[in-house]
Amino acid sequence: MREPGPVAESVRVYRLLVGMWVRSTMAYRASFVMTALGNFGGTALDFVTILLMFSHIETLGGFTLPEVALLYGTTSTSFGLADLLVGSMARLGSRVRDGTFDTLLLRPAPVLAQVAADRFALRRLGRLTQGALVLAWSLLRVDVDWTPVKVLLLAVTLPTGAAIFCAVYVAGGAFQFWAGDAAEVQSSVTYGGTTMLQYPPGLFARELVRGVTFVVPLAFVNWLPVLRVLGRPDPLGLPGWVDFLAPAVACACCALAGLVWRAGIRSYRSTGS
């Protein structure tokens, strides 16, 4: 793992760059409001789809609307947070392609922090807000016997879920050093993953659920903890204590993403153009 020195430096650089992009965003306030609302509306669309589905049915895969909304709210909030913090990683591919990535390497500042803050898009608050609103609504409506353990579990789920998505972003960014032009593969894991987590796991084929539990451990973002909160068994029949593993899984993911990132940056050869 990295020593505390460089980490603190990364955080400082990240904050400086984010501050700069926020100021530049705020120079065109009307445009910011419009794009943030657009981000809100665009991401709300998949919840509208779920609402339209529920206009025909009472339960989906055995889950009521508030229960599906709880799944939706938890993953959207976590993903919204990760997307806001490091969503700019997806731009790395185009920087590698057009050669401007070299500029970042030349600056005396941690590269990961620079890439993560590159063109920081405050409008992504729209997605986060939308997810949080659905989450709040679902918590008011969902039928759960709340215990301190369940409250704590849900509270921990949000930041750990965000950390898992951040790790996917960083690893996906590193992947683009090799693939160059394949930012969309990353989208299928991030956007595709969060869409999948919005639905009850019982809907999907067993192999698919296994894939998002053991290969890319997205199931720890919300499925396992929320199923525990709702008192439902998970479709893979894992032992109960696995539901509490999310923080450990998140740490492992972040460490792994850091290693992949290092390997990626070491293999980077400039386009020379």
Next chain:
Amino acid sequence: MGGFYGAVVVRSFRRYATYRMATVAGVCTNTVFGLIISYSYVALWDQRPHLGGYTEAQALTYVWIGQGVLSTMALMGGGFEDELMDRIRSGDIAVDLYRPADLQRWWLAADMGRAGFQVLGRGVAPVLCGALVFELALPSSAVRWALFALSMALGALVSFAIRYLVALSAFWLLDGAGITQVAWITGLFFSGMSLPLNAFPGGLGEVARTLPWSAMLQIPADLLLGQHRGTGAVRALAFQAGWAAALLAAGRLLQAVATRRVVVQGG
């Protein structure tokens, strides 16, 4: 002059064919989303068989056609509009207007080349992937495939015409990001990408089915699935052609107004 615009179509096709990795990555994303949506539709049609007049196999076919046409119709952007908006903002558009080519026809040719590539590059593969996993209701009748092809072409025209109007708005708005976003959200929703428009409840469904976006997915898919037959099929195609003509004419009108604006700015 047909030869000239034909050449633009071919060049544009080749330009998009260059990005092979991006195409493979796009197919991968379309397939992942196709799988996720398919499973949610299976759960939905399990409880409400014949929802929207579709059997489960037809609903699943609809999903994969949707993933196949997503990039052809540029429902999530990625067409010519960003480039045209950039040219309007930077003033390069003035150079384009002096060229002996019609602005709308030029961009239409370029967009048809793009759409043509996307049908082959990102259209066919997701449907094949879907057919491997699920039982689809793809027809064997050549007539239906021909109607589908014609309907896709008309849908691509409507898609272009809408995005042309959106792009021209850059003459008046400094920042086109907001309106582009609004345009693709509306397009995704009202094309039937999130749920077939036939399954939209009540009045919302009726409105959605008369809007131009239904020409991009709902109508081509319904023609392939055999929901429109005989005179119904003709009516569906006429609906698409009507919207295409109206929107292209609107684009022409707006172009004329906007071009006068360039001259004023240049003075």
